[in-house]
Each structure stands twice: as C-alpha cells, then as structure tokens.
Amino acid sequence: MSKRLLIFSIIYSFVTYYFIYRSQNVAHGGEVVVFVLPTLWMIGFILLFILYRHDKQIKKTILNRILFLFCTPIPSLLFFLGYYVWFTKFESQKTEVTYKKNGYTVKETNYPYQDRTEYRSNNDSKTGEFLLDSVKYFDKAERKYKTDRYEGWERLLLDEGK
Secondary structure (H helix, E strand, O other): OHHHHHHHHHHHHHHHHHHHHHHOOOOOOOHHHHHHHHHHHHHHHHHHHHHHHHHOOOOHHHHHHHHHOOOOOOHHHHHHHHHHHHHHHHHHEEEEEEEEEEOEEEEEEEEEEOEEEEEEOOOOOOOOOOEEEEEEEEEEEOOEEEEEEEOOOOHHHHHHOO
C-alpha cells in the first residue's frame, strides 16, 4: 500500500465532504460549491496523475486500486446521492389533503415516517390563511397517540414562528 496515495485519498475525500457539508448550511452563497468542487476535482485529478506517474513505489495491487478509486469524486458523489435520496424519500415525505368542513377549509398534512399529522384550517383567520389547529403524534414514552389542540392566541404564535 502506498502511503502517499493513502494520505492523498484521505485529504481529497475530507476536503470534498467538507465543501459539500458547508454548502448545505448556508442560505445564500451555497451555489459557490458548484464552481469550487469541479475545480477541486480537476486539481485533484492533475495531482493524482502526477503522483501516479512519478511515484515508482505505487504497485498495482487491489488495495492501491481501491485507494485510487477514493481519490476520485465517485465515492463522494455516490455517498451524497444516497444520503439525498434517503433524506428526501423517507424523512421529508408527506401527504397533504385539503377538504371543506363546517363552512371552512381544513388542510391535513401527514408525515408518515415521523408518525405525526398536522391539521390546519382557515377558521378564525382574518386573512384566510391556514392556522395550526391540532397535531396528532405518537408519544414513544407512553406508547400511544396523543393530540395537542391549539386555540386562539396559540395558533397565531405557532404560525408566526414557522
């Protein structure tokens, strides 16, 4: 196993993960990563080519081929693609149903993987927007479903803090 190739793959993967992770936590300016990562990948490819051509100690073993693979953006992209699919498919999946009830409109939002349902209505809303009425959720400590109901000023405060 080549120590230089190992060090290069660790640094390369760490820098790639760092830029992708930091781009997710900024409101504006996260688009810079679109330009930084391809530039980083090109520089990394050039450095890897120089390292591979001029280092006579690198032998063509299975471990070195795996390290060589980790010096490319392929594992990083596969990891973040899997993370994105997992996060959007399972954590953020929700269904919304809107229906009329007693002269006002109710919007029911079901989060199946959080085991929670929110009920919003435009009842008592001066502007016609949907305000939070109640939340039905599964309490793991008591192992049963609970419903929190909100009325009057609580509805306004909760919706202001969205």
